[in-house]
Amino acid sequence: MDLFSGLIHGFSVALTPMNLLFGFLGAVIGTIVGILPGLGPLGAMALLLSLTYGFDPTAGMILFAGIYFGAMYGGSTTSILLNIPGEAASVITVIEGYQMARRGRAGAALAVAAVGSFVAGTISLIGLSFLAPTLATAALKFGPPEYLAVALVGLVIMSRLTGGNLFKSLLMISLGLALGTVGMETVAGYMRYTFHQPLLAQGIDFLPVAMGLFGISEVLVTAEQKMGQVQLQKVRFRELWPTFVEWRRSFWPMIRGSFIGFFVGLIPGPSPVISTMVSYSVERKLDKYGEFGKGAIEGVAGPEAANNASVGAAYVPLMALGIPFTPAMAVVMAVLLIHGINPGPLLMTEKPDLFWGVIASMYIGNFMLLVFNLPLVGVFANIIRTPLYLLMPIVLLLCLVGVYSVNNSMLDIWLMTGFGLLGYFLRRLGYDLAPLVLALVLGPMMERSFREAMMISRGDMWVFVNRPISGTILAVGAIVLIAPLLIAWIKPLFKRKSAAQS
Amino acid sequence: MKFGSIVFAGLMLAVGVVYETMALNMPRGNLAYPGPGLFPMIIGAFMIAMALGCLVQDFLPPKKSDAAANALIPKEEPAAEEERNFMKTFQLIALMIAYILALKPVGFPIAICIFLALAIRIFGYRKWLPALAMAAVITVVSYMSFVIWLAVPLPMGILEDILG
Numbered sequence A: 001m002d003l004f005s006g007l008i009h010g011f012s013v014a015l016t017p018m019n020l021l022f023g024f025l026g027a028v029i030g031t032i033v034g035i036l037p038g039l040g041p042l043g044a045m046a047l048l049l050s051l052t053y054g055f056d057p058t059a060g061m062i063l064f065a066g067i068y069f070g071a072m073y074g075g076s077t078t079s080i081l082l083n084i085p086g087e088a089a090s091v092i093t094v095i096e097g098y099q100m101a102r103r104g105r106a107g108a109a110l111a112v113a114a115v116g117s118f119v120a121g122t123i124s125l126i127g128l129s130f131l132a133p134t135l136a137t138a139a140l141k142f143g144p145p146e147y148l149a150v151a152l153v154g155l156v157i158m159s160r161l162t163g164g165n166l167f168k169s170l171l172m173i174s175l176g177l178a179l180g181t182v183g184m185e186t187v188a189g190y191m192r193y194t195f196h197q198p199l200l201a202q203g204i205d206f207l208p209v210a211m212g213l214f215g216i217s218e219v220l221v222t223a224e225q226k227m228g229q230v231q232l233q234k235v236r237f238r239e240l241w242p243t244f245v246e247w248r249r250s251f252w253p254m255i256r257g258s259f260i261g262f263f264v265g266l267i268p269g270p271s272p273v274i275s276t277m278v279s280y281s282v283e284r285k286l287d288k289y290g291e292f293g294k295g296a297i298e299g300v301a302g303p304e305a306a307n308n309a310s311v312g313a314a315y316v317p318l319m320a321l322g323i324p325f326t327p328a329m330a331v332v333m334a335v336l337l338i339h340g341i342n343p344g345p346l347l348m349t350e351k352p353d354l355f356w357g358v359i360a361s362m363y364i365g366n367f368m369l370l371v372f373n374l375p376l377v378g379v380f381a382n383i384i385r386t387p388l389y390l391l392m393p394i395v396l397l398l399c400l401v402g403v404y405s406v407n408n409s410m411l412d413i414w415l416m417t418g419f420g421l422l423g424y425f426l427r428r429l430g431y432d433l434a435p436l437v438l439a440l441v442l443g444p445m446m447e448r449s450f451r452e453a454m455m456i457s458r459g460d461m462w463v464f465v466n467r468p469i470s471g472t473i474l475a476v477g478a479i480v481l482i483a484p485l486l487i488a489w490i491k492p493l494f495k496r497k498s499a500a501q502s
Numbered sequence B: 001m002k003f004g005s006i007v008f009a010g011l012m013l014a015v016g017v018v019y020e021t022m023a024l025n026m027p028r029g030n031l032a033y034p035g036p037g038l039f040p041m042i043i044g045a046f047m048i049a050m051a052l053g054c055l056v057q058d059f060l061p062p063k064k065s066d067a068a069a070n071a072l073i074p075k076e077e078p079a080a081e082e083e084r085n086f087m088k089t090f091q092l093i094a095l096m097i098a099y100i101l102a103l104k105p106v107g108f109p110i111a112i113c114i115f116l117a118l119a120i121r122i123f124g125y126r127k128w129l130p131a132l133a134m135a136a137v138i139t140v141v142s143y144m145s146f147v148i149w150l151a152v153p154l155p156m157g158i159l160e161d162i163l164g
Helices: A003-014 A018-036 A041-052 A057-082 A089-104 A104-140 A144-161 A166-182 A198-202 A205-224 A244-266 A270-283 A298-321 A327-338 A352-373 A375-387 A390-408 A410-428 A433-456 A468-502 B002-024 B038-059 B066-072 B078-105 B109-124 B126-149 B157-163
Strands: none
Touching: A003 A018, A003 A104, A003 A352, A018 A041, A018 A057, A018 A352, A041 A205, A041 A327, A041 A390, A057 A104, A057 A298, A057 A327, A057 A375, A089 A104, A089 A270, A089 A298, A104 A244, A104 A298, A104 A352, A144 A166, A144 A298, A144 A433, A144 A468, A144 B066, A166 A433, A166 B002, A166 B038, A198 B038, A205 A327, A205 A390, A205 A410, A205 A433, A205 B078, A244 A270, A244 A298, A270 A298, A298 A327, A298 A352, A327 A433, A352 A375, A352 B157, A390 A410, A390 B078, A390 B109, A390 B126, A410 A433, A410 B002, A410 B078, A433 B038, B002 B038, B066 B078, B078 B109, B078 B157, B109 B126, B109 B157
16 A cells, blocks of 8 residues: 555544544643643553553554644643643743743744644654655564664663663663563563562553553652642733744744654654754754844744654654654553554554554644644633642542553552552652663563574574664664763863863 | 662662572573573673662762753752652552552442542642542542443442442
């Protein structure tokens, strides 16, 4: 199936009433969690993961795509109106957006953010539609060594990019891999780390881990923050339209932001957040009006476009290779795993309904979100008035009931609570949770690939380096890992030299 | 937080050692036909090395570049009120454990209703009666949606005869 017949087929799937409803629901939920501080798209998806068990996998994927895109739209609303970022990818928007609101241009900022998100979303979806099938076709040639290389290098790049401490990130990777080995091993059926508990034989389920780490621990962290009543600025409909100059000034930042977001989104790591930072610093460097810090519209248009574009890009490795590169994509992949679908390069040919249906539904969802965030922005902004003392207990309730509903198992509730506590301490100690979760998801696949590669090569370790594709991927990983160390080592030498000369 | 950081890294080191010891007792096979113990053995060694790395790092004086990297991530809470806030987390966790323990004997509706009322109070709403009323409403809604609509077989406990 080529691209266009694929997309047409996808739209025929996405336009069925049921899938439209799920897209709509996802967009609404996404906008709401985007607006609410203390609950991001990741937490919301982890929370609802147990519910998707009862749906068709395509519907579950459509729901989650709506949530992820919607959160990127909704996050800007409170950043601009209240100086409170709704989620991490909108932290940068606060800088210029709130300044614009103080000058009475809140409406323009909201409109530019929404239109920028739409433009970027569309550009990145076109990128996804072209790139995912191409990559999937290329990936049919991938063997076990290539898969191991991609996963390994993905984890390495991610631990480099999360910005935190390298040792801490690598320690989290090792913990995730270790947790992934619990249970019955697949080749010989050998029991590992089960401590004679029959319940652990199937391994540690991803669901309670994700709900604990992202749902419960987020509630616990929020519980510690001071809560005050917020003052909401009223935005009238006619104020929403930016002036011609504002449009002209935001056009190129939107386009640049879209491309920055898409390419950053392809890299493993917390790409929505990083893409907004890159876009902001680019726009700041290109600043012609000297308005940065005082409410420059470029600083809203660029980053808000970038975070949306990164979402579309994040789907590329998942849909084409079956490898999630961000924690959010790991949760999205879990929707498929719950239904026994192993995503990979064959997904496109074996499950065209799902593959193309999900992509097509993203185009539709993007339209819906534009409507939510332009005319209806005032309605949604009121959501922030929901008191946290009501919201957070409801989130806990959804976790406690949801995790039980999948396997009806008490062990899962205990696991979730335990991982919630672990996640809380890790956050407090400055550890990043993303490498842990990705390693847990990728671990079993990595072990399988490693063992198969070893059997194919009859125990020759060089198989990973000698094969051109896996060798190249590993070389990139090695450079990413070593380059910053080298730079840190060389820089002082240069400095000393120049100091001696002057 | 330095103390906590060291304790955690030490804990991870212990986990790594136990993990590695167990891995070494599994059949390892050989490189051409790897057994179940080979991959865990690699992970365990890696884990021990990284935990040691974290420990060494905690004992070394902080570098300037670290401080700069930390400044990029906005700090969320002021350190002053840490103790009082920590109580909230502790209370919430105790509440969750109490709920799990009570779920089977007492049953879902009563357990979750009390859980919600207490959670609402922990999150800063202080009046008892409205808190109980809100909890009751949420309980009814969740009972309708999860137990009746989605048919989740949640334990009913002492209400088994009436609702079951």
